[in-house]
Amino acid sequence: xxxxxxxxxxxxxxxxxxxxxxxxxxxxxxxxxxxxxxxxxxxxxxxxxxxxxxxxxxxxxxxxxxxxxxxxxxxxxxxxxxxxxxxxxxxxxxxxxxxxxxxxxxxxxxxxxxxxxxxxxxxxxxxxxxxxxxxxxxxxxxxxxxxxxxxxxxxxxxxxxxxxxxxxxxxxxxxxxxxxxxxxxxxxxxxxxxxxxxxxxxxxxxxxxxxxxxxxxxxxxxxxxxxxxxxxxxxxxxxxxxxxxxxxxxxxxxxxxxxxxxxxxxxxxxxxxxxxxxxxxxxxxxxxxxxxxxxxxxxxxxxxxxxxxxxxxxxxxxxxxxxxxxxxxxxxxxxxxxxxxxxxxxxxxxxxxxxxxxxxxxxxxxxxxxxxxxxxxxxxxxxxxxxxxxxx
Amino acid sequence: xxxxxxxxxxxxxxxxxxxxxxxxxxxxxxxxxxxxxxxxxxxxxxxxxxxxxxxxxxxxxxxxxxxxxxxxxxxxxxxxxxxxxxxxxxxxx
Numbered sequence: 485x486x487x488x489x490x491x492x493x494x495x496x497x498x499x500x501x502x503x504x505x506x507x508x509x510x511x512x513x514x515x516x517x518x519x520x521x522x523x524x525x526x527x528x529x530x531x532x533x534x535x536x537x538x539x540x541x542x543x544x545x546x547x548x549x550x551x552x553x554x555x556x557x558x559x560x561x562x563x564x565x566x567x568x569x570x571x572x573x574x575x576x577x578x579x580x581x582x583x584x585x586x587x588x589x590x591x592x593x594x595x596x597x598x599x600x601x602x603x604x605x606x607x608x609x610x611x612x613x614x615x616x617x618x619x620x621x622x623x624x625x626x627x628x629x630x631x632x633x634x635x636x637x638x639x640x641x642x643x644x645x646x647x648x649x650x651x652x653x654x655x656x657x658x659x660x661x662x663x664x665x666x667x668x669x670x671x672x673x674x675x676x677x678x679x680x681x682x683x684x685x686x687x688x689x690x691x692x693x694x695x696x697x698x699x700x701x702x703x704x705x706x707x708x709x710x711x712x713x714x715x716x717x718x719x720x721x722x723x724x725x726x727x728x729x730x731x732x733x734x735x736x737x738x739x740x741x742x743x744x745x746x747x748x749x750x751x752x753x754x755x756x757x758x759x760x761x762x763x764x765x766x767x768x769x770x771x772x773x774x775x776x777x778x779x780x781x782x783x784x785x786x787x788x789x790x791x792x793x794x795x796x797x798x799x800x801x802x803x804x805x806x807x808x809x810x811x812x813x814x815x816x817x818x819x820x821x822x823x824x825x826x827x828x829x830x831x832x833x834x835x836x837x838x839x840x841x842x843x844x845x846x847x848x849x850x851x852x853x854x855x856x857x858x859x860x861x862x863x864x865x866x867x868x869x870x871x872x873x874x875x876x
Numbered sequence: 877x878x879x880x881x882x883x884x885x886x887x888x889x890x891x892x893x894x895x896x897x898x899x900x901x902x903x904x905x906x907x908x909x910x911x912x913x914x915x916x917x918x919x920x921x922x923x924x925x926x927x928x929x930x931x932x933x934x935x936x937x938x939x940x941x942x943x944x945x946x947x948x949x950x951x952x953x954x955x956x957x958x959x960x961x962x963x964x965x966x967x968x969x
Binding site: 533622623624627645646647648649650652667668669670671672685690716718723727728729730731732815 | 882883884887888893928929930932934937938939942957959960961962963964
């Protein structure tokens with residue numbers, strides 16, 4: 485293959501030669517390849533599910549300079565898949581936790597840590613200091629930001645994305661290859677696609693996809709094999725099937741096409757239709773706090789005018805914990821709305837309040853007048869009313 | 877012919893991973909699909925009846941945008957893949 489990433493090889497010390505001996509004795513890497521790895525500078529966006537295996541293996545393989553951008557803190561729900569962090573790291577900055585593990589695996593790696601959110605203001609300056617960018621954040625605003633910044637700075641973008649037990653991987657924004665916008669010119673409107681926090685993810689999946697990203701990164705540095713340029717790899721972990729689709733560079737692509745309309749970085753939150761923390765659909769619906777609900781339930785115990793609790797989560801979530809609500813998953817609400825009595829006072833809840841906000845908005849449109857959203861969802865109930873209730 | 881349904885859309889297609897429909901073109905196949913599973917319609921099409929920008933359709937391994945789009949003819953043994961953009965991570969807030 486032609487050289488995608490040109491670096492000036494760096495000589496190895498005797499300690500490094502011993503450490504990388506299993507690379508050095510294979511012709512596809514050899515001394516030349518290992519020196520290329522040492523000279524390479526890779527920027528990982530995020531030290532989460534995809535970023536964990538990606539950074540761990542790149543460090544172990546001897547990538548000389550590894551940059552990590554992250555501003556998050558480790559929490560218990562991360563540990564099921566973010567293997568760079570340990571139980572003892574909960575509450576620590578992901579950047580500190582990751583740096584400790586990476587130094588432990590390979591003290592020869594030059595780590596560059598950026599405790600910041602990647603933004604339109606800092607992305608270009610940051611990317612220019614590296615040879616390859618690997619995006620492990622897996623959300624739409626950052627994905628379009630990384631893509632556009634890679635196209636504008638001429639850096640390859642090693643892409644991975646996961647959902648439940650399915651993943652995608654590709655290499656975007658090489659000189660003649662397609663970019664993410666050639667594949668998807670526009671993001672979906674918010675609310676139409678659930679995230680891992682709503683949809684869940686099989687813990688091994690970011691491992692699989694993150695390692696595909698690591699493999700592609702190393703191949704780009706070595707100039708070996710066939711990189712995933714112009715190909716979209718689809719990974720189905722349940723069926724254990726790998727399928728491949730052809731990607732073409734779109735001549736009308738708004739960022740990498742012949743007459744680009746995106747020539748500088750834009751506001752990606754706005755581009756993806758996200759403003760503030762609240763989802764637009766749920767904003768402005770009437771709310772009730774968990775304390776108010778508890779008080780109402782205590783008062784109305786045994787009376788006919790008691791509040792009707794509507795739980796719009798999925799049945800498997802109901803099994804984890806519930807407050808005896810009537811279960812109608814949000815997706816089934818339109819066809820099961822006749823089961824509800826619009827003359828009663830209804831409090832809708834979900835896990836954190838986003839889905840039930842949509843449910844309240846939907847019920848209001850359907851003519852329900854006495855319906856409220858439980859603020860903070862069942863998580864708030866567990867925090868403030870029933871500390872014995874498990875959280876998820 | 878077979879239409880592969882991606883994970884995020886399976887909840888609107890009776891949880892099936894693939895659906896068989898008789899069809900001579902991509903448009904007929906997709907029509908057959910949304911007739912079988914009407915809940916899929918708003919996820920695949922805009923109110924004006926156009927395929928949504930974040931839903932790509934492939935005939936075997938080729939993007940139909942680079943064939944004859946929805947008019948592309950299909951034959952027995954072909955398969956259609958619906959590939960929407962996915963994002964597992966939470967939005968930064």
